[in-house]
Amino acid sequence: MHFSPVSLPKALGTLFLCGFMAAACATNLPSGVTQGPSIEGTTQYSLQNGLKVLLTPDDSKPTTIVNMTYLVGSRLESRGETGMAHLLEHMLFRGSPTVRDPWAEFSKRGLRANGSTNEDRTDFFASFAADPQTLKWYLDWQADAMVNSLISRKDLDSEMPVVRNEMEAGENSPFKMLLQKMQAAAYMWHGYGKATIGARSDVENVDIKQLRKFYHLYYQPDNAVLIVSGKFDPASTLDVIASAFGKIPKPQRALPPEYTVEPVQDGERKVVVRRHGGNPLVAALFHIPQAGSPDYVPFDLGADIISDT
Incomplete structure (x- = not known):
């Protein structure tokens, strides 16, 4: 390959400049924070304790939205534990020794907050008028809730x-009951066959010690993803995140391995639910590729088109 006399020094100069800029960016990160890939305005960061952080700043928005997602849902519940993931979603809002009444604090600061649980994850989210102090308070609360939630018998009885x-x-x-029966028929062995709300007998007789054990097992930084989007300053927000969550130690426990693989369905399955009153319902359920597959989005879009016409 032929180089002109000035090509190599220019290339070295460019490499030096790029290396200098990368080093400068890395130096500006808070201690213990590592920057990952950046795609279409979203940048990933990681803390030493395993917490993943996604920042998506957008100054055109008047609000800030925060999501704390724990990678635990109903599919990870064992026999007798059904409904625990959903119960914990409720229990985190019952407070800690530091913040005894989160709902009152949300109201005081104008936060719209809530949570949701499905088979794969439990999500806590809040939106509010962009304000650095409100953002800092909410991130501090999330860090506190991750490790200090009370999960007391008294609070559980009040929330029941x-x-x-x-x-x-x-x-x-009728629709939810039909879907629940169809889901149970679609998965003979995998946890996806269980309803997220849980069995009434499991929920009403839950052992508070087992619920706390479930909390300490899964509500850890290495099993969580923190997402901040909307109007906020990325640099100062990273500082707050590092300060609030960086002090939480990396857990020493190992998450239980998942062994169950649902066998390939070997024929059509049918569910008939007969109830008094209500309108007749007909529904179809199909197994499709997992969310990471390139075929997932077309299937999901197709389902929306069919169901909305």
Whole structure:
């Protein structure tokens, strides 16, 4: 290969400049924070304790949105534990020794906050008018909730009527009951066959010690993803995240391995639910590739098109 006399020095100068800029960027990161890939405005960071952070700044928005997602859902519940993932979603809002009444604090600061649970994850989210102090408070609360939530018998008893109401709302919905029966028929062995809300007997007789054990096992930084989007300053937000979450030690425990693989379905399965009253319902359920597959999005889009027409 032929180089002109000036090509190599220019190339070296460019490499030096790029290396200098990368080093400068790395130097500006808070201690213990590592920067990962950046794709379409979203940049990934990691803390030494395993917490993954995704920042998506957008100054055109008037609000900031924070999601704390724990990679635990109903599929990881063992026999007798059904409903635990959903119960813990409720219990984190019952407070800690530091923040005894999170809902009152949310209201005081104008936060719209809530949580949700499905088979794969438990998510806590909040949106609020962009404000650095409100963002700092909420991130501090999330870090506190990760390790200091009380999970007390008294709070569980107080929260149980709320959980029962959700359970009864599902039981009174013909569509939700049909979907639950179809899901159970679709998965003979895998945890996806269980309803996220759990079995009433498991939920009402839950052992508080087992619930705390479930919490300490899965509510850890190496099993969580923190997402901040909307209007905020990335540099100062990273400082807050490093300060709030960096002090949480990396857990020494290992998450239980998952062995169960659902066998390939060997024929059509049919579910018939007969109930008094209500409108007749017909539904179809199909196994599709996992979310990481390139075929997933077309399937998901196709389902939306069919169901909305």
